[in-house]
Amino acid sequence: MNPKLRLATVWLGGCSGCHMSLLDLDEWLIDLAAHVDLVYSPIADTKIFPSAVDLALVEGAIANNEHLELIHTIRRNSRILVSLGDCAVTGNVTALRNPLGAAAPTLQQIYVDHGDPRGIIPSEPGIVPVLLDTVVPVHAVVPVDHFLPGCPPPAPRIRAMLEALLEGRTPDAQGPEMLRFG
Amino acid sequence: MSQRIVIDPVTRIEGHAKISIYLDDMGEVSDARFHVTEFRGFERFCEGRPFWEMPAITARICGICPVSHLLASAKAGDGILAVDIPPAADKLRRMMNLAQIVQSHALSFFHLSGPDFILGFDSDPATRNVFGLIAANPELARSGIRLRQFGQEVIEHLGGRKIHPAWAVPGGVRSGLPDQARQAIREKLPEAFSITRAAIGHMKTFLDTYRDEAASFGTFESLFMGLVADDGTWEHYGGALRVVDATGAILEDHVEARRYAEIIGEAVEPWSYLKFPYYQPRGYPDGMYRVGPLARINVCRSFGTPQADDELIELRQRGGATIKSSFFYHYARLVEILGALERIARLLDDPDLASRRLRADAGVNRLESVGISEAPRGSLIHHYKVDEHGLITQVNLIIATGQNNLAMNRTVAQIARRFVRGNTIPEGMLNRVEAGIRAFDPCLSCSTHAAGQMALDVRLIGPDGQELDRVVR
Numbered sequence: 001m002n003p004k005l006r007l008a009t010v011w012l013g014g015c016s017g018c019h020m021s022l023l024d025l026d027e028w029l030i031d032l033a034a035h036v037d038l039v040y041s042p043i044a045d046t047k048i049f050p051s052a053v054d055l056a057l058v059e060g061a062i063a064n065n066e067h068l069e070l071i072h073t074i075r076r077n078s079r080i081l082v083s084l085g086d087c088a089v090t091g092n093v094t095a096l097r098n099p100l101g102a103a104a105p106t107l108q109q110i111y112v113d114h115g116d117p118r119g120i121i122p123s124e125p126g127i128v129p130v131l132l133d134t135v136v137p138v139h140a141v142v143p144v145d146h147f148l149p150g151c152p153p154p155a156p157r158i159r160a161m162l163e164a165l166l167e168g169r170t171p172d173a174q175g176p177e178m179l180r181f182g
Numbered sequence: 183m184s185q186r187i188v189i190d191p192v193t194r195i196e197g198h199a200k201i202s203i204y205l206d207d208m209g210e211v212s213d214a215r216f217h218v219t220e221f222r223g224f225e226r227f228c229e230g231r232p233f234w235e236m237p238a239i240t241a242r243i244c245g246i247c248p249v250s251h252l253l254a255s256a257k258a259g260d261g262i263l264a265v266d267i268p269p270a271a272d273k274l275r276r277m278m279n280l281a282q283i284v285q286s287h288a289l290s291f292f293h294l295s296g297p298d299f300i301l302g303f304d305s306d307p308a309t310r311n312v313f314g315l316i317a318a319n320p321e322l323a324r325s326g327i328r329l330r331q332f333g334q335e336v337i338e339h340l341g342g343r344k345i346h347p348a349w350a351v352p353g354g355v356r357s358g359l360p361d362q363a364r365q366a367i368r369e370k371l372p373e374a375f376s377i378t379r380a381a382i383g384h385m386k387t388f389l390d391t392y393r394d395e396a397a398s399f400g401t402f403e404s405l406f407m408g409l410v411a412d413d414g415t416w417e418h419y420g421g422a423l424r425v426v427d428a429t430g431a432i433l434e435d436h437v438e439a440r441r442y443a444e445i446i447g448e449a450v451e452p453w454s455y456l457k458f459p460y461y462q463p464r465g466y467p468d469g470m471y472r473v474g475p476l477a478r479i480n481v482c483r484s485f486g487t488p489q490a491d492d493e494l495i496e497l498r499q500r501g502g503a504t505i506k507s508s509f510f511y512h513y514a515r516l517v518e519i520l521g522a523l524e525r526i527a528r529l530l531d532d533p534d535l536a537s538r539r540l541r542a543d544a545g546v547n548r549l550e551s552v553g554i555s556e557a558p559r560g561s562l563i564h565h566y567k568v569d570e571h572g573l574i575t576q577v578n579l580i581i582a583t584g585q586n587n588l589a590m591n592r593t594v595a596q597i598a599r600r601f602v603r604g605n606t607i608p609e610g611m612l613n614r615v616e617a618g619i620r621a622f623d624p625c626l627s628c629s630t631h632a633a634g635q636m637a638l639d640v641r642l643i644g645p646d647g648q649e650l651d652r653v654v655r
């Protein structure tokens with residue numbers, strides 16, 4: 001038997017819907033558990049992105065400095081990187097703030113002008129990440145091996161891709177079943 | 183030197199967060215903070231969009247409870263049209279919300295907190311997750327997966343997809359529930375009931391096993407807020423807001439959606455993207471209140487369904503008439519699943535569901551409206567202003583998890599004081615601090631992506647706690 005695949009799932013600037021769709025694999029998760037070790041995930045307890053990851057599924061766009069640092073680590077430490085869902089693939093809803101311009105005026109408006117007149121903007125160094133002025137998709141920062149669109153990609157689409165990758169095949173990302181956005 | 187211990191990221195909650203625990207010179211815990219680190223700015227970029235689009239867009243705030251946003255948004259939209267939606271639409275929306283309560287609570291109990299309960303707080307962190315649970319107790323894991331699946335499938339039967347169905351719209355819903363789907367749901371109900379009852383049995387054991395945790399996981403006095411029906415029974419979609427204090431005394435009742443700002447104010451802190459709502463009459467931060475399953479149970483008279491009401495009696499025997507321990511969120515969640523299943527069963531037999539009248543047509547008749555529904559994690563408020571063309575001019579979203587922000591900070595500090603000693607901190611203790619947060623099942627995708635605007639009463643507070651200024655608008 002092949003050794004178990006080291007699987008990481010990562011949540012960047014997204015709504016967690018893509019992770020929920022992953023959980024919609026339902027009982028197939030039990031089969032999956034026989035073939036993978038979940039080494040990093042919002043549903044697991046590892047705090048540091050590990051090395052020698054075989055497969056990293058990334059949900060969400062790159063929206064702040066911590067995402068930016070993390071995505072470089074993910075790329076360095078992962079053999080296969082998948083952009084999971086429209087936010088990772090295009091920026092999608094997370095990028096809807098881009099036309100508003102730089103992050104600072106948006107924060108000013110939300111937290112101060114329409115918020116708390118103490119004039120506080122969340123900004124504690126090392127605690128709240130600095131927003132990027134422009135939200136970008138994952139492949140704008142690091143090379144991506146496979147793209148799985150959908151908002152979120154339905155569970156059967158995720159399963160088809162995982163089955164291919166587990167068998168060492170290239171996922172057959174064709175046709176409306178695999179490629180539809182939204 | 184005082185020092186700070188940072189847990190980064192906090193895991194097995196739905197979102198991006200860190201916790202800081204502050205130690206004083208003696209190495210004792212002096213303070214703890216729960217930081218929310220994501221921001222998406224929905225309230226800002228929705229300006230200028232037609233209110234018709236809001237249910238589908240705001241559902242993307244959160245993949246765990248998209249239905250909550252869908253419904254709160256559609257209800258706000260109903261108000262802009264100034265219509266009463268057809269009875270069938272009302273009942274179908276209710277069914278979807280109940281299904282979401284089932285799936286989201288199942289996720290919280292089995293997938294996220296289950297590993298702590300079943301594998302133990304001090305078990306190996308490498309396997310303390312749902313996959314570890316699958317390995318250790320496959321049948322229990324499978325039952326949790328199937329219960330969540332039941333909820334997701336009801337949502338799919340109604341809305342055509344499990345996540346982000348664009349189904350509820352201002353004025354009603356897009357489609358009904360075909361007989362076949364009704365039958366399919368009916369057939370799966372008995373299993374869902376038996377999984378839930380078994381889980382409640384487990385929960386009672388955990389209360390004994392984890393007596394220490396139950397006593398120290400965020401046990402404190404606070405206010406509680408949630409929707410209740412006109413007769414004071416448990417509510418999740420209609421009714422009006424009620425606020426009770428730690429003794430169960432009713433401070434506010436029959437507060438309709440449009441009056442929410444009279445009781446809720448919002449504050450900002452530099453160390454979190456999540457705002458801090460508080461009960462206005464008590465000010466910030468004294469107006470700390472809790473929302474969600476525990477709060478709904480504390481504000482309601484009864485469930486109004488027999489099985490859940492039986493469990494409620496025992497829940498109150500164990501936790502008190504007004505329950506103060508946040509550990510009981512877990513228990514309350516399971517009893518809510520039971521009550522939700524009973525209500526789904528009841529709705530399936532409702533003759534109104536067969537009606538083809540699902541949507542009321544109208545144009546813009548009001549320029550401002552507020553919609554409230556109970557998300558799994560607590561009251562969710564969507565407040566819109568539009569121009570005469572129905573384009574959004576202002577949005578305010580008050581999210582369940584935000585309303586628990588003050589209580590979560592209090593919880594973290596309390597647990598840290600109880601378990602953290604000195605400079606060497608066993609992993610299991612850090613996990614307990616996280617587990618305290620997990621009891622609230624915070625949905626940070628919601629809370630962080632909807633930074634609020636338009637606080638209607640805001641106070642300026644100096645370092646000594648003095649109120650320096652106050653603006654009400």
Ligand code: SF4
Nearest residue numbers: 014015017086087151
């Ligand atoms: S692609 Fe859709 S479901 Fe996935 S994170 Fe983005 S908004 Fe959520």
